[in-house]
Amino acid sequence: MHPAKSVIIFTTLSGIGFGMLFFIGLGMIVPEGLMAFIWFAIAYLFAVGGLIASTFHLKHPERALGAFTQWKTSWLSREGVLAVITLLVMAAYGAGLVFLGTRFAYLGYAGSLLSVLTVFATSMIYAQLKTVPRWRDFSTPLMFLGYAGAGGSLMTGQVDYALALLALAGLLQLLNWMRGDGALGKSGSDIGTATGLGTAAQVRAFEPPHTGTNYLLKEMVYIVGRKHAGRLRILSLLMGIGLPILLLLAPFGHLLAALAILSHIVGVFASRWLFFAQAEHVVGLYYGKR
Amino acid sequence: MSLDEPKIDLSPKVSDEIRKTTCYMCACRCGIDVHMKDGKVAYIEGNRDHPVNRGVLCAKGSAGIMQVNAPSRLRAPMKRVGPRGSGAFEEISWDEALQIATDWLAPLRETAPEKLAFFTGRDQSQSFTSLWAQSYGTPNYAAHGGFCSVNMAAGGIYTMGGAFWEFGQPDWDHTKMFVLFGVAEDHDSNPIKIGIGKIKQRGAKMVGVNPIRTGYNAVADDWYGITPGTDGLLILSLIHCLMKAGKVDLDYLAQFTNAACLVNEDPDSPENGLLLKDKDGKPQVIDRRTGKRAPWDGAGVEPDLSANYRYKGVTYRPVFHLMADKYLDEAYAPEAVADRTGISAGRIRQLAAEIAKTAFEEPVVLDREWTDFRGKTHKTMVGRPVSFHAMRGISAHSNGFQTARALHTLQILIGAVETPGGMRFKPPYPKPATAHPKPHCKVTPGKPLDGPHLGYPQGPADLCLTADGNPARIDKAFSWENPLSAHGLMHMVIANAHAGDPYKVDTLFLYMANMAWNSSMNTTGTMNMLTDTDENGEYVIPRIIYSDAYSSEMVAYADLILPDTTYLERHDCISLLDRPICEADAAADAIRWPVIEPDRDVRGFQSVLCELGAKLGLPAFVNDDGSQKYADYADYITNHIRRPGIGPLSGWRMGDNGLQDGRGAPNEAQLDAYIKNGGFWLAHVPDEAAYYKPFNTAYQDWAVKLGFYDAPQPYIFQLYSEPMRRFQLAAMGHGERQPPEHLRERILKAMDPLPIWYAPFEEGLVDTEAYPFHALTQRPMAMYHSWGSQNAWLRQLHGMNPLYIPSEIWKKRGFKPGDWAKVTSAHGEITVPAMEMQALNSKTAWTWNAIGKRQGAWALEGETPESSKGFLLNHLISELLPPRGDGMRWANSDPITGQAAWFDLRVDINRADAPKASQPHHPPIKSPVPHAPKNLAWKTKS
Amino acid sequence: MTQLPQSTDRKLGLVIDLDTCVGCHACVISCKGWNTENYGSALSDTDAYGPDVSGTFLNRVHSYEVKPETGPAQLIHFPKSCLHCEDAPCVTVCPTGASYKRTADGIVLVNEDACIGCGLCAWACPYGARELDAVAGVMKKCTLCIDRIYNENLPKEDQIPACVRTCPSGARHFGDFADPNSNVSKLTAERGGMDLMPEQGTRPTNKYLPPRPKDCSGEINTLAPMLEPVATDGKGFVGWLDKMLSALPGGNA
């Protein structure tokens, strides 16, 4: 799949944002007044920023309100609805902290739950797609949640949780890669089933329907070099998981914490880039490309 | 409907109006419904009532809207202001353009009309353009048939009075076995597809004989991946098998072919090999009723296929004996031809057996009475439901004429021509060679030529030679080099004019032919010839006038451009005098008419010729008082009279009692009648005349009534070709006109009166170890030659063309995906993108034809795939063969018809790293038209 | 609305005959022409005359080489447009409801006015049947020519999809699969009409007729008696000929 910047930014940032809200909602930190405002601002910056980035991906963002209507079937719609509800609930919770200095704990718990659901919904946009076998796996939502948790805890300074969740996210990432790598092969779809013309060994794509490119090729048949991908995976694990853990294990310092966060974000970006770039859509089978 | 489904307009207005005309995105000439909105073309679909396409339309046809809106359309007359080939032009007025042309052409006509060479390409108005050339007085006129398919056309005409495509078609409704030789698309594009659809629907059998298995061959039930140039051998082997097994239609052969005609067997006679004739010149047969000789067409005569005859000390044997002697020879046994053809003996026998079985055990019998020309009434029509179709795969080889004759002979032997389920002629065919004109070349300065340029010679006497025996025509048509070149040799015009051989010309006048690119052999060489200068710095070909509608590569090489309209902006006439749109069941002709008005300063080329002809005072184009005779082409179409009662269009002519078909006086409202009828006219062949047309009195009478000819002219098929024998006799030293020494042997060998096979010439002249492979082109179904690339929709389908290489070569030469190929021939070298293919003859590579474009042409901008990855095979093909032992270079053409031998090409193929662009790469030419728009997203508002 | 209807009254769709399709692309271009001019926005082309031309098409013709275990390789032309799936994943993923499946006839359609151009439906379609138009920014897909098949401004016989009407070889058939007696149902039954990627669980409405077996004639065997020689050379042939001719009516033996 084409690794579109807007979508990579969206999933990464909003994951971190909702991860933060999760920890804030649980009352892991209970700031008040201005500090509370700043904490919420940062969380919202990530969550909303991610959501806004996602609209860059839309060709008609002016109609985006329509996307809240189909929550009954569409994970994308659900994600939108959940995100908004979460943000509202957490806004109320935040207002309590900022203006009233009161913590409405149940609102916070609800917000945390909603944050988890939002990230889950985001992940399901991808994990639901049978057409992309690499994504369609239980490890995809787990990985998204893992990253959100790691990012959220990191951002909210929950060092212990962060260490655990970073490690967990790393494991889930590895699991997702392991399961994803053979997924198309195991999916049961090949050029033989795509065309109904025989076994995959017998069928070879000859002339494409057009000599130039088209939307499908640009969007769904993105090919990354293997070596390239391998190196990026290592980079992503090092930056996203390894380095932050090391930095957290080091004696605490604001600079180191900031570095850990930055490194983590870069790592997650790389992971997300790979998440898209390495995902093969079955439509590639028709073009003899995979 | 669920409540929240949006309401959509299920019955939107489709268009304001439908204008029905004829497609010209290719030469198939389908009927189209042009949907108009707000005076603009909104959508084009097929005309359901039209005899050619019955409502369907091909990709090109539907894309016509992109063609009439193409940014490549020329806008106004232009004169060259930079060097030839640069593309630098200045737009001028029509007055100036016509004056320039007149100033060039008028003096030539008074002194040496042959110094004008007027050649037309994809011309569909040949009866008109030839009239113009004839009236001008130059012998140098022809259309593009010489580089196209004259082998197929002439082979058919000489053998049976018609070939395929516009001449005939399989009996799609009855055939049980359809065998297709060497066709990728053909001119009969939609009809063949409709036909294949019918065969498939019935579950009948289709066989493809083609080195390449794409398109039609891909849907064939059986595929014979023949080695190029060897079809003649395969067919003669089939004939061998069938004759040996007695699986031939004796009755049919005796009655309807010259198999029973008696041949002079006296080796010393100057008539040796000619047919015995009576004093009326009628070939003689033995009448089985009497055992005596009788004219072939005598009333009630029953020709005897077997009886010899002795007369005045000479033995005469029937043609059929000669055929038996020849084709039963073991040289044609399947085992003897298997290696060369690349098809195993077992498969050849299988094919022969299937043909025999279908023809003789599954006949189609129609309960229809008919009467033959000998007066015999037949109760039924008995068909041998095996049908064949062939085109350039056979035609475009130097043995193509004889191969085409072999194929027709095969069809005739099993009685499958003009019988149910076999091959059927389309009126006004059948029309034997003898009913066609002979070529004319007598020049009188200031006067018209002595007759039509092109025709069908019956012997050496009909050649176009000067008093000293040299070719009279610039293309050397109808000379000893290619005696039966019925369509001329367009591919030799530029080379000969450049070489001054046989003489120099002054003005080259071309219409609708991209000679500086895909329609020439040796493309780079041709461009050099067009720009070459003599010692005085003058162009060797001094003047070039060209009419094109678009910014083609050729435009850059002309001095004066006469910009044509597009096909929706002009009148055209698809005439029975020319190449009509008839179907086997109907005579039909058609028009085009301006369904839109041009928005540029362009004029229909034929209308321009009407005006130019008048300015030059050409007799056919001026009235007695010297004034212009035809205001424009529409006027010509309506009012021109070819023979009494016969004009360009056959429908709605004026008779004594009102409108009538076929014959009649001009009718001022004729074009309106055509428009009202959907752009065409059609007359059904009566049921009793539907088959056996050459022999069927009902058909002959109907043909006379419609004006195809003035009296019935039944004939029999010429399995044995006497005209060819006459050339052989000349080569043997008989007669007044004899070939030059160096051509005697070739004529003797090639012009066998019975079909033969010989190896393609190139094979004998190049080192086949150095060039072990064959290379071919195919027509893509969605592109028409060079025109398609200017079409924003079509160019997305075929924007570049790889060389498809068979897996065997691919592996042997170490190709990997993404590699390019260096392809070399005795003539040149190209480096091009490569792709592997399995469904392909193991010695043959191929590519799509005419996808490669010169940068700057066709209003395409920048390094388009067409110019950087696309390529032409033409750079590898020379118009001349490599030198022979005697140092002479023969034309790369069939020795009989002069047909360009595109598919004789031998190459070597090796892998190469990708260069920046396919090689050779020519520098961009300056575009004479404005920039193209970037994006398209238009809708016509009504 | 992105809920799929429980069932549809009719199941309109296409049968595509892979044994007959010659790969001419006629259906591709007539589709482009009709749908540029009709339903929704124009099907645009970007860099239309330049190096990087790319356009929206609703129907595309692939070709595949098939190498059977025995016999020569075959080539199959393979047209592909929306299959109007019964379990259309493209519909359920759509966040706006722009994508929907009609209850009346099962046609899967995009309401362009509601489409935000997110592209998710194209991701969800296994067949590559949806293309996001680069200029209009909305999702385009085969409409089954909904503005033709019910269009009272067209003659009855033309109330069929543009691609079906134009296909020169008659390889495309349009009809109602819910009616077991329809042309498409019968063809599917007779010729073993198949689903593409059934494992995706989309339950396509459109069916493909597989190519008939090819190259079965092989080397001569059972037909050998057809070629039983009557003669081995010219002389022998003339002898046979004499015999045959005298047996014909009017023969003098």
Ligand SMILES: Nc1nc2c(c(=O)[nH]1)N[C@H]1C(S)=C(S)[C@@H](COP(=O)(O)OP(=O)(O)OC[C@H]3O[C@@H](n4cnc5c(=O)[nH]c(N)nc54)[C@H](O)[C@@H]3O)O[C@H]1N2
């Ligand atoms: N390698 C290879 N080369 C081949 C062949 C092959 O098989 N292999 N085939 C050969 C054969 S058979 C042929 S027929 C030739 C065809 O070659 P051409 O006859 O050259 O065909 P086109 O390229 O279509 O060029 C015709 C010209 O007509 C112009 N034109 C189009 N419409 C109009 C119009 O309405 N009015 C006017 N005045 N001009 C118009 C086009 O712009 C173009 O410049 O190619 C030959 N070249």
Ligand SMILES: Nc1nc2c(c(=O)[nH]1)N[C@H]1C(S)=C(S)[C@@H](COP(=O)(O)OP(=O)(O)OC[C@H]3O[C@@H](n4cnc5c(=O)[nH]c(N)nc54)[C@H](O)[C@@H]3O)O[C@H]1N2
């Ligand atoms: N779409 C489209 N239609 C066209 C044209 C076009 O450009 N585009 N051009 C028109 C013109 S001008 C012409 S002349 C006709 C030509 O129509 P076709 O005769 O169909 O011409 P080609 O595409 O040259 O195809 C030649 C076929 O012969 C095969 N072949 C080559 N050599 C041999 C051989 O030795 N033996 C056998 N058995 N097969 C062989 C090739 O593989 C190829 O399939 O098409 C006309 N129709």
Ligand code: SF4
């Ligand atoms: S075959 Fe196609 S391009 Fe040719 S005339 Fe017919 S519709 Fe037009």
Ligand code: SF4
């Ligand atoms: S083919 Fe694709 S676009 Fe069409 S209904 Fe099925 S999933 Fe949706």
Ligand code: SF4
């Ligand atoms: S692109 Fe349009 S139709 Fe497709 S899912 Fe998005 S909103 Fe729905």
Ligand code: SF4
């Ligand atoms: S049914 Fe209509 S929209 Fe669908 S592929 Fe055919 S022509 Fe295109």
Ligand code: SF4
């Ligand atoms: S129009 Fe018919 S034959 Fe041509 S590609 Fe389409 S389905 Fe195949």
Ligand SMILES: [Mo]
């Ligand atoms: Mo041609």
